[in-house]
Amino acid sequence: MVFTMDIHKDTLRYSQKTAEPTDPSTKLANAPSLIPFFELTPNNTAPFATAEGTANTDERQAGVKARREQFPYGPDIISGGLTGGLPYPDIKSSKQAEDFVNKQFADLIGEQGIIVKDIANEAAVTASRPDLPLNGGRFQKLEDFFKLYEGDWMKSIPDGPFPGTLENGEKDLLFSMERLSIQAFSIRRLRPDEKPEFAVDDETAQRVTGTTQAQLLKDSRLFYIDYRDQALQKLTEGRYAAACDAFFYIHPESGDFLPLAIRANAPDSALVYTPADDRYDWLYAKMLFNVNDMWFGQWFHVIFTHEVIDAVYLASLRTMSNSHPIFNVLSRLGLQTFAIRLSALRTLFNPGGPVDSIFAWGGDESKKFISRLFADGATTWTPHYFEPELRARGLIDSDGPALKSFPFYTDSKRIIDPIRDYMRAFVHSYYPTDASLADDVELQNWIAEASGPAQVQAFPTSLSCRDDLVEILVHYAYLVSVAHGVLNTNDLSLAQLVVPWHATAFYKPVATEKGMTEQDIIAALPDVKESIRAIQLAAAFGRPSLAGGDRALIEMFEDGLRLPRYNEETREAAKVFSGEMERFSDEVQARGFDEQGLSQGMPFVWKVLDPRVTPFYVAI
Structure with a gap:
């Protein structure tokens, strides 16, 4: 595996502070190789100043041009x-564009060289254990x-999978609540006037739910x-996979969010499975569903976060000066952004590479997917604003009964609301009135x-209200931190690729009849060697070493080079944001199981959005 992660030599706990240089x-x-480009010496x-009045000099606009x-x-x-x-x-x-991208790429790859070695060593240790049936076993x-x-991944997965993820992996509540936490971008509530895709x-529905599918829909x-x-x-x-819908x-009665049915939609198999089936069926x-879910989540994350951020940031490079406060926010949050797609x-x-080697479908198929x-609208801007998008899928503020627990929403909101408070203070301090927006030519x-040449679908085409600008910046920050942190990274x-419950492929054709046994499932899953490779790949996306460091989300606006050049209101807002993230991090780190064996209504303890751990940028 060569797709890599950021790991230091020593195991890090979430509360630790990494040793860092004192020179920002x-x-x-702070992207040291690009400091001269950004004029942050x-x-x-x-x-920093907006492009209006005396600050909008001919020299400044010549530089923008x-x-x-x-x-x-x-x-x-x-x-x-x-x-x-x-x-x-x-x-x-363009030599200049190539140089900029290559410097971002060098910053990314430079730290990954160490990580490749660390992960390879850990995988080799696991693969040499005498208690494991290797060589196709x-x-x-x-x-x-x-x-x-068990203890072999002390650098790349220092705390192991989230508590409960392994032990409770067979539970229906864990399976269903993963749709509301680790990958909440596919699920939607059906309207009562919709016709279900299968019956x-x-x-069976009465046995599983106590009522009928039609009544649930109504x-x-x-x-x-x-x-x-x-x-x-x-x-x-x-390699094999289904194409499930569920x-x-x-x-x-209980209000629990649970699975009702899964249809395989595989060649020669239109089987519909429910919790009323035998255990292993x-x-x-x-598990079939999880293969599809993993595939969707990873390539959705590429188009939804990386491609969108790249385009919006590229538009700012073409229109804004290094002196513009908004350009500097975008640059801070766009750390290494062009390096990721490359x-x-x-x-x-x-x-x-890894996709060809691990997944049911190869690299060319992933690019087609x-x-x-993209054609289905995954890069649209305003329709994907955090709460409006969840509302459109019927997950919040619905006419139907509310979800008893929605961890993705509640955790994300604890971060997004303080981001909005920061952005509002920032924007209102630089633009005293809505009318002042029109005077900023760069903005x-x-x-x-x-909205035009950069081709970001549904990006606002005009701007006359400060709070609209706030929402643009909030969404940018949401994509690079919260959305990316949930869909990828740690x-x-x-959680998302924890074996055996989450596989990247099956190695036996999809079953055409029911009657599976535990041995049948094991025979269809990746063998031990392939499972180690899957863990290795998952670890390659992790960033546990950022815990407590200056690239964790809690430090999102604590930019040592830029912060002194913002106005006082912005500097104060950055302090308030960090304080809010510190309090939320304390709450996340204190999570455990309650007397029902649940955390946030789930049989596993989900901590991925801990602000002291998750990166503030699209780290991988």
């Missing part, structure tokens, strides 16, 4: 065009897979996830650029 110009959080103490020419738009480097993704800097025709029981996490007969208690489009993909030879529901169906192209989607997500050009090794 040497910290990776210590002798430059000029306050020159940089615009240095950063032309190029095609999406993953799909190879602009019909399958958003623009990327044209590094082939298989475990005898599903719980034997737990041995793979669950009344007798009462707005029925939810749906659809991964049938994955049937369009060409499977890698020797119903979930709010129980009429139902477990097998959940790294993915070279070390993830590459022939023979990303293009389909207005950025809005026009992002969540993979701690």
Whole structure:
């Protein structure tokens, strides 16, 4: 594996503070190789200023014009065009753009070299253990897979998977609540006037839920996830997967969010599974679903966070001066942003790379899938604002019964609301009235650029209200931190890709009849060697070493080079934000199981959005 992660040599706990240089110009959080580009040298103490009045000099605008020419738009480097993704800097025709991207890439890859070695060593230690059946061997029981996490991953997964993830992996409540925590971007509530895509007969539905599918629909208690489009993909030879769709529901009596049915939609298999089936048939169906869920989540994260942020930030490079306060916020949060797509192209989607080696479908299929997500609107801006998007899927403020627990929403909101408070103070301090927005030529050009040449779908085309600007900046911050942190980074090794419950592929054709046994499932899952490779890949996306450091979310606005050049109101807002994140982090770190064996209504303890741990930027 060559797709890498950021690990220091010593095991880190969440409460520890990493040792860092005292000179802010040497910290990776400040992109040291690009400090001259951003004019952030210590002798430059000029306050940041919007492009209006006396601050909008001819010299300043000449610099903006020159940089615009240095950063032309190029095609999406993953799909190879602009019909399958958003623009990327044209590094082939512009030496300046190439230099900028290469410096970001060098910052990213420089720390990853150490990590590659660390992960490889840990995987080798695990693969050499005498208590594991290697060389194509298989475990005898599903719980034997737990041995793979016993102490060998002390640098890359220092605290192991989240408590409960392994032990409670077969529980229906864990399976369903994963849809409301570790990957909450697919589920939607069905409207009472919708026709369900497949039927669950009344007798079975009564056994499972105490009522019928039709009644659940009528009462707005029925939810749906659809991964049938994955049937369009060409499977890698020797690997198999379904293309599941599934119903979930709010129980009429307990209020628990639970699974109702999973349809496999595999070649020669239209089987519908429910909790009323035998134990291993139902477990097998959940595992089939998890393969599809993993595939969707990872490529959705590429298009939803990386591609969108790249395009919006590229638009700012073409329209704003280094002196503009908003450009500096975007640059801080856009740390290493262009490096990620380039790294993915070279070390993830590459022939023979991790996708080809691990997943049911290869790297070329992943790129096609990303293009389909783009066509389906995954990069739209305003429709994906945090609460409006959840509201549109019926997950909050619905006419139906509320979800008893929605960890993704509640944890995210604890971060997004303070981000909004910071951005409001920041924007209102630089723009005293709504009318003052119109006088800032760079701001207005950025809005026009992002919604026009940068091709960010549904980005605002004009700006006349300060609070609209606040929401634009909040969404940018949400994508780089919360959304990315949930869909990728530490969540993979701690929950989303924890074997055996979450596989990247099956190695036997999808069952065409029921009657699975535990041994049948084990025979279909990756063997021990392949399972170790899956853990290795998941660990490669983790950033546990950022815990307590200056790239953790709690430090989002504590920019040692830029902060002194913002106005007093902005500096004070940064302190308030850090204080709010400190309090939330304390709450997250104190989480455990209650007397019912639950945490946030789930049989596992989810801590992925701990502000002292999760990065403030798109770290990988």
